[in-house]
């Protein structure tokens with residue numbers, strides 16, 4: 001095969017512009033407002049169906065409220081907000097992954113489905129543990145100082 005024919009056969013396998021338009025998707029959000037609507041639907045679904053997401057939302061709100069009441073530095077409040085937000089993001093990704101795994105294997109047992117779900121759950125756990133440690137470092141000292149004063 002000549003160099004010319006190799007190049008032409010390679011270029012014919014390259015994705016065409018139409019393929020880049022996500023043809024496999026049932027629906028595609030066409031503007032920012034519609035994207036926001038779907039994101040809100042995901043947030044609402046996760047809040048309604050995932051008890052852990054609701055628990056983490058409450059804990060994060062309490063930690064941030066305590067930080068505000070204790071008049072922590074803006075950067076400390078930002079760190080608390082960031083770590084609390086990270087836990088919620090992990091919960092959302094965990095929920096998304098669970099849905100994809102269930103869609104793929106349905107009610108059958110599969111070792112890879114178990115690994116995927118267990119690792120996603122572990123990601124939530126690790127982020128939650130990090131958030132607790134960070135909140136403890138930032139909130140407990142000024143909180144105790146309040147009682148000693």
Ligand SMILES: Nc1ncnc2c1ncn2[C@@H]1O[C@H](COP(=O)(O)OP(=O)(O)OP(=O)(O)O)[C@@H](O)[C@H]1O
Pocket residue numbers: 050052094098105106107108109110111113114117118120121
């Ligand atoms: N199809 C499957 N094959 C093998 N193991 C599975 C399968 N589905 C679930 N499991 C196992 O059951 C556990 C619980 O599954 P589930 O779908 O409730 O996920 P979860 O992350 O624990 O849910 P949640 O985040 O809502 O608490 C998984 O972590 C996994 O070990």
